Amino acid sequence: MKFSKKSEYGLRALLELCETYGGRVLQRHEIAERQNIPVEFLEQILLALKRAGLLASRRGIRGGYSLIKSPEEITLGQVIRILDGPLAPISCVSKTAYQKCSDCPYAAKPSCPLQQAMGEVRDAIANILDHYTLSRFAHNKLMEGSSCAPSAIQ
Amino acid sequence: MKFSKKSEYGLRALLELCETYGGRVLQRHEIAERQNIPVEFLEQILLALKRAGLLASRRGIRGGYSLIKSPEEITLGQVIRILDGPLAPISCVSKTAYQKCSDCPYAAKPSCPLQQAMGEVRDAIANILDHYTLSRFAHNKLMEGSSCAPSAIQ
DNA sequence: CCAAATCTTGAGCAACTCACTAGACAACTC
DNA sequence: GAGTTGTCTAGTGAGTTGCTCAAGATTTGG
Numbered sequence: 001m002k003f004s005k006k007s008e009y010g011l012r013a014l015l016e017l018c019e020t021y022g023g024r025v026l027q028r029h030e031i032a033e034r035q036n037i038p039v040e041f042l043e044q045i046l047l048a049l050k051r052a053g054l055l056a057s058r059r060g061i062r063g064g065y066s067l068i069k070s071p072e073e074i075t076l077g078q079v080i081r082i083l084d085g086p087l088a089p090i091s092c093v094s095k096t097a098y099q100k101c102s103d104c105p106y107a108a109k110p111s112c113p114l115q116q117a118m119g120e121v122r123d124a125i126a127n128i129l130d131h132y133t134l135s136r137f138a139h140n141k142l143m144e145g146s147s148c149a150p151s152a153i154q
Numbered sequence: 155m156k157f158s159k160k161s162e163y164g165l166r167a168l169l170e171l172c173e174t175y176g177g178r179v180l181q182r183h184e185i186a187e188r189q190n191i192p193v194e195f196l197e198q199i200l201l202a203l204k205r206a207g208l209l210a211s212r213r214g215i216r217g218g219y220s221l222i223k224s225p226e227e228i229t230l231g232q233v234i235r236i237l238d239g240p241l242a243p244i245s246c247v248s249k250t251a252y253q254k255c256s257d258c259p260y261a262a263k264p265s266c267p268l269q270q271a272m273g274e275v276r277d278a279i280a281n282i283l284d285h286y287t288l289s290r291f292a293h294n295k296l297m298e299g300s301s302c303a304p305s306a307i308q
Numbered sequence: 309c310c311a312a313a314t315c316t317t318g319a320g321c322a323a324c325t326c327a328c329t330a331g332a333c334a335a336c337t338c
Numbered sequence: 339g340a341g342t343t344g345t346c347t348a349g350t351g352a353g354t355t356g357c358t359c360a361a362g363a364t365t366t367g368g
Binding site for chain 4: 309310311312317318319320321322323324325326327329330331332333334335336337338
């Protein structure tokens with residue numbers, strides 16, 4: 001039940017691109033250095049985000065990437081779906097990539113316990129991530145004392 | 155962002171074991187057949203659940219597995235954590251298996267955007283699964299018309 | 309127009325994980 | 339003590355993840 005590095009890197013890269021939104025372009029190595037991401041891997045991620053219409057790019061010596069959608073319009077859910085595929089914890093509850101369970105004895109019946117439970121989980125995840133805008137996401141970076149404190153951890 | 159087959163099979167197996175709770179034991183092949191699960195794989199799952207204290211087993215010709223905790227006391231969250239590991243979507247927000255991000259530039263800072271967002275997701279997932287008891291889970295099987303209808307799907 | 313810097317594309321790969329299999333062994337019942 | 343069950347350890351093939359490499363296309367500066 002993990003998100004991939006791809007999503008993580010993608011979101012961190014967008015954090016940088018948010019900062020220069022409307023201004024200059026960022027080159028892949030700038031993003032890579034600041035965010036500590038292997039540059040060739042980052043490239044694949046940026047290209048995927050470009051194909052999805054979030055970024056624009058320019059080649060050549062003054063080239064680089066830039067956000068072309070407002071950070072208000074982009075949600076974490078969109079980004080993760082682009083890079084990681086559907087959010088649903090099992091595919092029989094996915095709204096974007098539904099697939100019937102092949103081996104589940106309840107697949108044919110009117111109600112499946114697993115579908116019921118996992119559907120709730122899917123909705124909860126989507127509800128958060130599809131309403132979490134990039135601008136709110138980037139804003140967190142600036143706030144102080146909002147606690148990553150490892151005190152609650154064990 | 156998927157749950158493994160292991161968790162799925164485990165939950166489906168527990169559905170069967172719920173039915174005979176307090177009564178007779180179930181043999182692995184009975185569970186395997188009814189739930190359409192490869193029997194040797196199921197075995198590993200049942201053993202893990204046994205080691206975690208949810209099941210008891212008996213060897214020999216009258217052997218088999220049985221639930222030893224009440225379905226009211228077992229939650230889906232417990233089961234999934236036993237079989238799949240922590241629920242957290244990235245390990246720096248796990249409460250049961252925290253690990254500091256190695257490469258994240260915000261790891262040292264007072265607040266990390268990713269941690270903030272993923273923490274919310276973690277809490278939402280845990281909130282559902284840690285309050286979803288096995289007895290409520292098993293109950294869904296019996297209800298009619300609660301709709302797995304693929305109408306809302308695309 | 310040439311050369312350097314950048315993005316673009318596609319292929320490749322080592323390590324890991326997932327889903328499952330196999331086989332030797334231990335314990336229980338009749 | 340024979341047969342039937344669970345227990346344990348190891349292995350394995352397919353697929354995914356995370357990353358690298360190399361050959362191109364495009365832009366700009368000189």
